[in-house]
Amino acid sequence: MTESRGASVRYENVQKSYDGETLVVKNLNLDIPPGEFLTMLGPSGSGKTTCLMMLAGFEPATHGEIFLNDRPINNVPPHKRGIGMVFQNYALFPHMSVAENLAFPLQVRGMGKAEQEEKVTRALEMVELGSFGSRRPAQLSGGQQQRVAVARALVFEPELVLMDEPLGALDKQLREQMQYEIKHIHENIGVSIVYVTHDQTEALTMSDRVAVFNDGIIQQLSEPDQLYENPQNSFVAQFIGENNKLSGTVVAVDGGTCDVKLDDGTMLKAEAVNIGHVGSRTTISLRPERVEFDTNERMDNLIPGEIREMIYLGDHIRVRMKVAGNDEFIVKVRNRGEKRDLRAGQTVEIGWATGDCKALDPVA
Amino acid sequence: MNMQPQSDPQVLTTRDGTPLKVSLAKALRREKLRSLALIAPLLIFILVTFAAPIADMLFRSVENGIVENTLPKTVNALSDWDVTSSQLPGEPVYKALYEDLKVATEEKTHTRLGSRLNYEASGMSSLFRKTGRRIKRMDEAGPFAEQFIDIDKDWGDLATWRLLKRYAPKYTPGYFLNAADAQLTADGIAMKPANERIYLLLFARTLFLSLTITLCCLLLGYPIAFLLASLPLRSANLLMILVLLPFWTSLLVRTSAWKVLLQQEGVINDFLVWIGVIGDASRLVMINNKTGTIIAMTHILLPFMILPLFSVMKTISPTYVRAAKSLGATDWTAFWRVYFPQTVPGIGAGAILVFILAIGYYITPELVGGTDGIFISNRIAYHISSSLNWGLAAALGVILLGAVLLLFYVYDKIVGIDNVKLG
Ligand SMILES: Nc1ncnc2c1ncn2[C@@H]1O[C@H](COP(=O)(O)OP(=O)(O)OP(=O)(O)O)[C@@H](O)[C@H]1O
Ligand SMILES: [Mg+2]
Numbered sequence: 001m002t003e004s005r006g007a008s009v010r011y012e013n014v015q016k017s018y019d020g021e022t023l024v025v026k027n028l029n030l031d032i033p034p035g036e037f038l039t040m041l042g043p044s045g046s047g048k049t050t051c052l053m054m055l056a057g058f059e060p061a062t063h064g065e066i067f068l069n070d071r072p073i074n075n076v077p078p079h080k081r082g083i084g085m086v087f088q089n090y091a092l093f094p095h096m097s098v099a100e101n102l103a104f105p106l107q108v109r110g111m112g113k114a115e116q117e118e119k120v121t122r123a124l125e126m127v128e129l130g131s132f133g134s135r136r137p138a139q140l141s142g143g144q145q146q147r148v149a150v151a152r153a154l155v156f157e158p159e160l161v162l163m164d165e166p167l168g169a170l171d172k173q174l175r176e177q178m179q180y181e182i183k184h185i186h187e188n189i190g191v192s193i194v195y196v197t198h199d200q201t202e203a204l205t206m207s208d209r210v211a212v213f214n215d216g217i218i219q220q221l222s223e224p225d226q227l228y229e230n231p232q233n234s235f236v237a238q239f240i241g242e243n244n245k246l247s248g249t250v251v252a253v254d255g256g257t258c259d260v261k262l263d264d265g266t267m268l269k270a271e272a273v274n275i276g277h278v279g280s281r282t283t284i285s286l287r288p289e290r291v292e293f294d295t296n297e298r299m300d301n302l303i304p305g306e307i308r309e310m311i312y313l314g315d316h317i318r319v320r321m322k323v324a325g326n327d328e329f330i331v332k333v334r335n336r337g338e339k340r341d342l343r344a345g346q347t348v349e350i351g352w353a354t355g356d357c358k359a360l361d362p363v364a
Numbered sequence: 365m366n367m368q369p370q371s372d373p374q375v376l377t378t379r380d381g382t383p384l385k386v387s388l389a390k391a392l393r394r395e396k397l398r399s400l401a402l403i404a405p406l407l408i409f410i411l412v413t414f415a416a417p418i419a420d421m422l423f424r425s426v427e428n429g430i431v432e433n434t435l436p437k438t439v440n441a442l443s444d445w446d447v448t449s450s451q452l453p454g455e456p457v458y459k460a461l462y463e464d465l466k467v468a469t470e471e472k473t474h475t476r477l478g479s480r481l482n483y484e485a486s487g488m489s490s491l492f493r494k495t496g497r498r499i500k501r502m503d504e505a506g507p508f509a510e511q512f513i514d515i516d517k518d519w520g521d522l523a524t525w526r527l528l529k530r531y532a533p534k535y536t537p538g539y540f541l542n543a544a545d546a547q548l549t550a551d552g553i554a555m556k557p558a559n560e561r562i563y564l565l566l567f568a569r570t571l572f573l574s575l576t577i578t579l580c581c582l583l584l585g586y587p588i589a590f591l592l593a594s595l596p597l598r599s600a601n602l603l604m605i606l607v608l609l610p611f612w613t614s615l616l617v618r619t620s621a622w623k624v625l626l627q628q629e630g631v632i633n634d635f636l637v638w639i640g641v642i643g644d645a646s647r648l649v650m651i652n653n654k655t656g657t658i659i660a661m662t663h664i665l666l667p668f669m670i671l672p673l674f675s676v677m678k679t680i681s682p683t684y685v686r687a688a689k690s691l692g693a694t695d696w697t698a699f700w701r702v703y704f705p706q707t708v709p710g711i712g713a714g715a716i717l718v719f720i721l722a723i724g725y726y727i728t729p730e731l732v733g734g735t736d737g738i739f740i741s742n743r744i745a746y747h748i749s750s751s752l753n754w755g756l757a758a759a760l761g762v763i764l765l766g767a768v769l770l771l772f773y774v775y776d777k778i779v780g781i782d783n784v785k786l787g
Contacts, residue, residue: 058686078689079698091687095705104701105691156692 006035006192007069007159009055014064016050016216024050028064032194034159039195041203041215043239048196051213051290052162055194068160079108084153084191089166089315090145092137098124098148099133105156123155126185128329142154143174150182154189163231164196175199179206200240204228212236233274234360236284244329247362248286250275258359260284264325269300270359281362286352288318288330293342295351302351305329307344323350385616401448422765425758428536431528435464439532448531452520458508462499469496483753484547485527490516539759563760567767570740573657574722577711579668580662582711589710590671593684600638607670608664622660626651626732643746650733660732665721669714676710712779720768740764 009032016025022207025047030036038050040151051061055066057078065072067091073081092101102120111119124130127147137145165177166182183206186193197203203210204224212219212235214226219239220232231237248262258272260282268284271297275282295302316332321355323329331350333340342348376384434437445453468474478492498515502508512519530548533536542746545561546553588607592600609735610618623752625631633647638762642648650656680703726741733742740760746758 015573056686056690058689078686079692079694080690081690083688083690085690087683087687089681089683091681091683093684093688093702104693107698108691108693152691178752 001003002247005157005159005190005268007191008034008067009160009194010067010070011051011055012053012065012067014051014061014066016047016054017062017184020150023062023170028201028216028218030099030211030218030221032192035182035190035192037195037208038195038205038212039197039203039207039210039264040202040211040213041197041239042219043198046213047216048198049164052164052196055161056083056085057074059269081158082098082156082158084156084158086149086153086166088165088295089160090137090149092145092148092152094137097136098140101148101157102133102152103318105152109156119155120250123151126154127151127181138364142170146170146178147181151184152193154185158191158352160192160194161264162196165198166195167197167199167202171256175202204240212239214239230273231285234283234285234363237360238363242332243289243290244286244323245363246286246324246326246329248282248284249329250278250280250359253278257354258282260359262324264326265297266303268303268357269354270357271355272293274360282359283363284362285355285360286357288332289316289334290356291350291352292330293333293340293348293350294333295349298353300354301353301357302349305350307342309344310342321350372593373711396567412475412478421754421758422762424754425539425756425762426533426535426537427755428538428670429534430477430480431531432534434468435461435474435528437461437684438464438528442525442529442532443701445525446527447526450522452509452522453525455509457505457525458512458519459506460514461505462502462506462508465495465499469499479752481527481531483542483756484531485523485617487518488524488527489517491524495519514718534656539755540763542756543759543763554644566738566740567763569654569736570723570764571767573654573737573739574719575660576658577661577665578669578715578719579745581656581666582715583664583712584662585669585673586707586711589677592674593680604674607667608678615664615727616742618664618729620658622663622732623651626659627657652733654733654737656734657729657737660728661722661725664728665718668717668721672717673707675711676707676713680706712775716775719771724764725767726784 010028011028011030014025014028015023017023030053040051042048050059054061055068057073057076061074065074068081080289093104094096096104099120105354106116106119118132121130123132127150129144129147129151132140132144132148137148140148146169150163150165153163163182163183167178170178171303182193183340195203195206204227207224209221210224210227211221214235220227220236222230222232227236229239231240234245235287237243245263248260249263250258250264250266251267253272253275254258254271258275259271261270262268262272262284264317266299270284292299302321305321307319307321308327309320311318314335316334319331320332321329321331333342370684378384378387438457440455442453443459445457449722457607461613465474473600474496475489478489481488481492481639495512495515501517509519518524539545541553543563545556547556588603592607595603595723617670619635623630627633627646628649628651630651632650636642637644637647650659684702684706685698688702689695693701723739724741726745729737730742730745733739744757744760744764747753747760
């Protein structure tokens with residue numbers, strides 16, 4: 001990684017309303033250090049695009065201030081912000097050739113012809129489209145158009161690049177390849193990238209940090225692994241990866257752990273992450289691959305469950321069970337090749353460690 | 365791979381053994397017949413009410429059977445006579461003329477021929493009328509030449525005979541020459557005297573005014589279409605109704621309204637005088653001239669510019685302009701370099717539509733055009749309904765049609781017809 005030439009971004013108490021009645025973004029505070037790859041992840045309508053548009057300058061913030069390199073930019077028009085942008089449908093100008101598209105940002109900056117050509121050539125080579133300069137965007141495949149869009153957002157050497165679901169229109173294989181390429185470009189030139197997606201795999205594989213959005217609020221901002229390992233609330237636990245939910249009431253709190261009485265009377269020990277006082281409701285979150293059929297004494301939680309359904313998936317077997325009144329309890333069993341005598345209708349004992357189940361805020 | 369076990373691999377057949385191609389063709393033929401049957405009523409209607417009359421009308425621009433039909437023997441006798449000779453035709457021609465005119469007077473076709481030839485040289489109508497009145501009193505024994513010259517000395521004029529000879533053929537370029545302010549003289553084709561030329565000027569004016577109107581429509585329509593395309597749906601619909609409102613009022617009412625507004629004692633002049641922009645003595649002349657035609661027609665044709673523009677702009681995603689701005693373009697650059705080029709197909713469609721409607725427009729120039737604001741179509745209408753010179757009207761029409769087609773062709777070469785988008 002070369003020395004970072006990325007910009008820093010800071011949202012300070014930013015709020016946004018389109019209609020004066022509902023807040024689409026509710027008090028956003030976010031600090032993006034230079035050179036970071038930050039992803040905004042969240043369900044549809046959670047306000048990700050809005051946050052990006054405020055940063056790009058296409059939507060004014062209703063309240064609060066956004067800083068670019070510590071300079072407030074609320075009153076700077078979009079074309080003076082010097083932020084590169086990749087749109088979901090690429091927005092390549094259909095009446096210009098690929099090379100003209102790339103030269104456009106250089107032309108409007110009054111750059112000389114020779115320098116333009118050199119930069120365009122270099123940008124095209126960066127995305128491995130060296131010989132496509134004279135084509136029209138309509139003559140390119142989706143993935144090629146995508147690369148041109150990325151090249152165009154980078155050709156004028158911005159310090160910050162925004163990408164709003166840039167891979168949304170591509171098929172799975174191409175998407176994975178492009179994820180890698182974008183990540184690679186980021187590592188090579190060290191710009192800051194703010195990336196919007198609602199695909200969690202994309203967010204987890206590409207980003208330095210991920211901001212999980214819901215309902216106009218950042219639910220959690222952390223590194224990808226922390227998001228999976230240590231979700232801070234039920235929404236994140238539910239949104240990232242697969243998750244079993246068990247609801248109950250807190251009966252005792254002891255330092256970092258707590259005792260929870262599930263609704264059917266089962267007692268569990270869980271890590272206390274996000275709970276209220278004793279007697280309040282809570283939701284236990286538990287990853288399916290952390291549950292074991294080979295129980296041992298190091299597991300604090302041992303409860304019986306009834307097997308409802310077995311789904312063979314090659315590398316693992318998904319077992320749907322009824323556990324503590326929850327019909328949708330999933331256990332993933334790694335396929336180790338040994339014969340195990342599990343079949344639907346059986347009642348077996350399952351177990352997991354305290355640290356693997358988190359007591360989080362209650363969900364309805 | 366081979367999914368047809370019971371057919372031999374060379375010729376694919378259906379199950380009953382007919383070759384696949386044959387039965388496919390049969391199926392397609394049925395399909396085609398069906399669609400033909402569906403459009404047949406309209407096709408016949410168009411042929412009968414549109415194509416045939418137009419073809420007939422176009423034919424009239426060169427058709428000239430009237431001379432030969434009315435004076436068959438004369439025409440025949442004249443065939444030996446040399447147009448360039450300085451001798452009058454001989455006695456047999458006059459005899460033939462006598463026989464022809466006798467028949468023609470009985471059938472009363474001689475006045476028609478007179479009017480026809482009067483288009484080419486004035487005085488012919490009265491010559492034939494006069495001769496027709498006297499023909500019964502002529503001596504059947506001859507000599508005819510003297511008797512005719514006695515009736516009217518024009519019969520002794522070489523010019524009369526040359527005219528007859530020139531217009532004897534069944535087809536004539538005369539109407540077209542007339543339409544181009546030219547005429548057929550003894551020394552070939554020549555322009556008419558300057559004070560008799562009107563059509564070339566009218567054609568030029570029609571073109572110029574149509575282009576002006578198209579340009580006005582574009583200048584006024586573009587911003588409206590832009591606004592329409594960028595407004596949210598509800599307000600856009602309301603505005604669209606306002607745009608379409610002119611369609612729903614009668615053309616006559618609208619045009620008359622312009623009369624009320626634009627005349628010298630009209631609303632606009634009164635207002636300008638009242639606020640003191642112009643003096644009472646120098647009221648603007650805005651109607652019964654070119655200005656009136658341009659204003660009224662721009663208003664009437666505006667929707668035809670707005671609608672195609674709108675439908676094209678509607679499809680241009682706002683992200684293009686955003687992308688341009690994010691790449692560093694100012695509002696103007698983003699518009700001019702990115703948005704505008706994408707609206708060119710709409711401009712093309714609107715411009716063609718407005719121009720073609722304008723170039724053939726008739727009623728509005730007639731009502732508000734005065735004398736210097738009328739179009740070639742008004743002249744065509746005049747020849748159709750008042751002067752009854754259908755041949756000339758047809759020739760003017762053909763030239764107009766040709767001009768439009770030529771412009772179409774040029775336009776296709778420059779802009780490309782497939783760049784045009786109507787919706
Ligand atoms: N121009 C607008 N006018 C009014 N409301 C809007 C506008 N743009 C977005 N919204 C509303 O703001 C909320 C957040 O929208 P936003 O586009 O930021 O969501 P998002 O997180 O990008 O969703 P997605 O993943 O579907 O793109 C939504 O409820 C949306 O309806
Ligand atoms: Mg979005």
